[in-house]
Amino acid sequence: MALSERILLGPGPSNPYPEATAGLAAPLLGHLDPEFIKLLDRACDRLRTVWGTANPVTLPLSGTGSIGMEAAFANTVRPGDVVVVAVNGVFGVRMCEVASRYGAEVIRVDHTWGEPVDTERVLAAHPSPAIVAAVHAETSTGVESDIAALGAALRSRSTETLLLADCVTSLAGIPVAVDAWGVDIAYSGTQKCLGVAPGLAPFTFSERAWERRVEVPPVWYLDLGLLGAYVHGAPGSGGRVYHHTAPTAMIASLDAALARIQEEGLDAVTERHRAVGARLQEGLQEMGLEPFAAEGHRLPQLTSVRVPEDVDSAKVRERLLTEYDIEIGAGVGDLASTIWRIGLMGHNARLDRAELVLSALRRVLER
Amino acid sequence: MALSERILLGPGPSNPYPEATAGLAAPLLGHLDPEFIKLLDRACDRLRTVWGTANPVTLPLSGTGSIGMEAAFANTVRPGDVVVVAVNGVFGVRMCEVASRYGAEVIRVDHTWGEPVDTERVLAAHPSPAIVAAVHAETSTGVESDIAALGAALRSRSTETLLLADCVTSLAGIPVAVDAWGVDIAYSGTQKCLGVAPGLAPFTFSERAWERRVEVPPVWYLDLGLLGAYVHGAPGSGGRVYHHTAPTAMIASLDAALARIQEEGLDAVTERHRAVGARLQEGLQEMGLEPFAAEGHRLPQLTSVRVPEDVDSAKVRERLLTEYDIEIGAGVGDLASTIWRIGLMGHNARLDRAELVLSALRRVLER
Structure with a gap:
């Protein structure tokens, strides 16, 4: 298989x-x-x-x-x-x-x-x-x-x-x-x-x-x-x-x-995470999505965002996975269906990954 | 490196x-x-x-x-x-x-x-x-x-x-x-x-x-x-x-x-281990080496053998490693320098591995 x-x-x-x-x-x-x-x-x-x-x-x-x-x-x-x-x-x-x-x-x-x-x-x-x-x-x-x-x-x-x-x-x-x-x-x-x-x-x-x-x-x-x-x-x-x-x-x-x-240099690596996370968080807000974590304390490498009220959280994740091969995370516990968690970590802390997940998420939310 | x-x-x-x-x-x-x-x-x-x-x-x-x-x-x-x-x-x-x-x-x-x-x-x-x-x-x-x-x-x-x-x-x-x-x-x-x-x-x-x-x-x-x-x-x-x-x-x-x-089939896999281990144990005895484990209870996949009295156990292992890239095991505890342990396990349970380690060990012990 x-x-x-x-x-x-x-x-x-x-x-x-x-x-x-x-x-x-x-x-x-x-x-x-x-x-x-x-x-x-x-x-x-x-x-x-x-x-x-x-x-x-x-x-x-x-x-x-x-x-x-x-x-x-x-x-x-x-x-x-x-x-x-x-x-x-x-x-x-x-x-x-x-x-x-x-x-x-x-x-x-x-x-x-x-x-x-x-x-x-x-x-x-x-x-x-x-x-x-x-x-x-x-x-x-x-x-x-x-x-x-x-x-x-x-x-x-x-x-x-x-x-x-x-x-x-x-x-x-x-x-x-x-x-x-x-x-x-x-x-x-x-x-x-x-x-x-x-x-x-x-x-x-x-x-x-x-x-x-x-x-x-x-x-x-x-x-x-x-x-x-x-x-x-x-x-x-x-x-x-x-x-x-x-x-x-x-x-x-x-x-x-x-x-x-x-x-690469440890400072360059953390700077890369910072910059890429900032772009993702900016892009999500441009799409009208609301950040979950308190402002000023948001991790660049792992972004939490609220699922819009009329959206089926699991369905979106499933479509991202099956149509785009992209895995994003649900919330856990009480937050299971109310937030998504998007990680840009390590090798994935790259601008192309940020743009990709923004684009794919936009498409899925639109249709 | x-x-x-x-x-x-x-x-x-x-x-x-x-x-x-x-x-x-x-x-x-x-x-x-x-x-x-x-x-x-x-x-x-x-x-x-x-x-x-x-x-x-x-x-x-x-x-x-x-x-x-x-x-x-x-x-x-x-x-x-x-x-x-x-x-x-x-x-x-x-x-x-x-x-x-x-x-x-x-x-x-x-x-x-x-x-x-x-x-x-x-x-x-x-x-x-x-x-x-x-x-x-x-x-x-x-x-x-x-x-x-x-x-x-x-x-x-x-x-x-x-x-x-x-x-x-x-x-x-x-x-x-x-x-x-x-x-x-x-x-x-x-x-x-x-x-x-x-x-x-x-x-x-x-x-x-x-x-x-x-x-x-x-x-x-x-x-x-x-x-x-x-x-x-x-x-x-x-x-x-x-x-x-x-x-x-x-x-x-x-x-x-x-x-x-x-x-391969589980029975065929265990039979392969058995046959290869038997050949190794036979070959070691042909070289005059004495098995350590009690007869009738010897594992085919892991053979223990006594280090001959006048032989430096660690030196032999080191030569096998550096000259042939072959790792064999020392004993542990009281047996550290008195036995070797040779495994023919999984993918290494093959006749070519048995003959290789027999040949290399024979060469190292001779010279």
């Missing part, structure tokens, strides 16, 4: 960079091959660059983006720990759920969906939580929150609280600066602005988080102590200690995409 | 089938695309065939083989549950570790490494454990254990105990018959006899295991209730409920490899 050639303009996955696809299909290396270890080291270095961090514990986890969230809480939450979670969309809700499973006492700070996280309200929720968690780029609403401000406010108050940021949709799409912002724990996914197929969760963990980590986390597969011994070498062992078989094809693909990003 | 083209004859990963590589590089589909859902359904059906099961809960988990072990225990162990683990190699030891993290009272039944699991001893360990766990094909030693016998003995005693089998290195290499053997929980990895890159853990779970599962397992990412709502559809929802972004490229690759296995 031949598969369709989709143009993936939903909330992810996006179409990978050609270099990333070539990396997937390259001759496979074993996970203990010296060449692979070198490639892995390089990929981790390149990840440090896009994260804006010098954290030694920076690595791609062997699962899709959500495994980053799982690893974040699994390695830091002790039963009874207070975890303040800023909730302004689906992924904030999910953080509450995951943190609870590790026994956290979750304090949920709810925001109107479509609005950014309010630093003051988050800080007011508890004087000294173990962790404050927020989503940088809410994939469910297309909203950017100011993690820099949250980090600065937290740091001015205490050095005890760890700051956790979900960067699944932000990394390599808008500026991310883990060290400068004082973020302790962050994770992303490969299938958004990094321009790689889904399958890995880039992850970074500060030295402060490392010192306070759970030494034997409940989840063996995500035990950062054991993972570190493979990815970064075990202290005193002189080498890498096998933990689990790394997904070598996916890592080669990630490395190839990171090389491309490095070649 | 150009990467070497390795011939992967270690304990895995093995070189993927060409169809699997093409599947990885095919145009990417979104995880909610109707075409992808159809592909996923088909891949799950094909997995049922290779597992020998009608279990509705049969799916590829989004991580490498070890995540299958994690999911197995995370979804079944309640604190205090007695779990009897047959240990005859590294992966038995790992099962003890993982089960313990979920609060199991582990009863470890140790065997000499290189020997198969002794059904009588495992049964004698406890009259009514919640779970009995054993490794079908011990990757660390090259030994096959008789899961059919273990299942029959368990079933004749009780229907309360769940039987868990690690099939990472066995699936599609030697016969596996989950339903006929009475196995309740089994997992594998794609990078061995299935002939796919590492990145997925095929998993199957009996209806009896489902009824007794932990409803809210500690690990959100591996919650079979939530995963099932995406992979198989949620009862009453009329559709698939998003859980996490599935690794669509890897799943397309798995589906393509399963199609190839189906075309």
Whole structure:
């Protein structure tokens, strides 16, 4: 059965960079091959660059983006720990759920969906939580929150609280600066602005988080102590200690995409996302469509827009898919049929993609 | 940096089938695309065939083989549950570790490494454990254990105990018959006899295991209730409920490899592994090398052989890698420098690979 050639303009996955696809299909290396270890080291270095961090514990986890969230809480939450979670969309809700499973006492700070996280309200929720968690780029609403401000406010108050940021949709799409912002724990996914197929969760963990980590986390597969011994070498062992078989094809693909990003320049890449997203948002408004996310906080890489009242949301998406091979996203939860989400991420952050989806959407809405 | 083209004859990963590589590089589909859902359904059906099961809960988990072990225990162990683990190699030891993290009272039944699991001893360990766990094909030693016998003995005693089998290195290499053997929980990895890159853990779970599962397992990412709502559809929802972004490229690759296995015929595939492994083991003995695994219990797809006393194990592996681009495996743990492990798995289960590694090894040992 031949598969369709989709143009993936939903909330992810996006179409990978050609270099990333070539990396997937390259001759496979074993996970203990010296060449692979070198490639892995390089990929981790390149990840440090896009994260804006010098954290030694920076690595791609062997699962899709959500495994980053799982690893974040699994390695830091002790039963009874207070975890303040800023909730302004689906992924904030999910953080509450995951943190609870590790026994956290979750304090949920709810925001109107479509609005950014309010630093003051988050800080007011508890004087000294173990962790404050927020989503940088809410994939469910297309909203950017100011993690820099949250980090600065937290740091001015205490050095005890760890700051956790979900960067699944932000990394390599808008500026991310883990060290400068004082973020302790962050994770992303490969299938958004990094321009790689889904399958890995880039992850970074500060030295402060490392010192306070759970030494034997409940989840063996995500035990950062054991993972570190493979990815970064075990202290005193002189080498890498096998933990689990790394997904070598996916890592080669990630490395190839990171090389491309490095070649273009990270600033140029985020500028490309900005410019293309601005054009899309302008074009949608020219068509009379109303943005969903609050003005001034709209992600360029993922645009949410209200479905006009008399339009069948699912029908439009279906026509885009079947007539144009274009995938855009529905909303989730309460927003399922009232917003669309259009992603211009990674390799798809291009003006031709913006014009294409604008044109196709205009045609479908007209007829 | 150009990467070497390795011939992967270690304990895995093995070189993927060409169809699997093409599947990885095919145009990417979104995880909610109707075409992808159809592909996923088909891949799950094909997995049922290779597992020998009608279990509705049969799916590829989004991580490498070890995540299958994690999911197995995370979804079944309640604190205090007695779990009897047959240990005859590294992966038995790992099962003890993982089960313990979920609060199991582990009863470890140790065997000499290189020997198969002794059904009588495992049964004698406890009259009514919640779970009995054993490794079908011990990757660390090259030994096959008789899961059919273990299942029959368990079933004749009780229907309360769940039987868990690690099939990472066995699936599609030697016969596996989950339903006929009475196995309740089994997992594998794609990078061995299935002939796919590492990145997925095929998993199957009996209806009896489902009824007794932990409803809210500690690990959100591996919650079979939530995963099932995406992979198989949620009862009453009329559709698939998003859980996490599935690794669509890897799943397309798995589906393509399963199609190839189906075309060749599963019996023909296991027969090919058997014949090629027999030739390798014969050839190694002709060279004067001594098998490590007990006679009558040697895996054809993964052969362990003792390193001759005056030979530097690491040096030989290094020469095979640098001079011939051939990867074979060292031993692990106490066996690190005393055995080699040679895999002829999936696409590498071919006579030309057997002769190649025999010839190259002979040359390296001679000079």
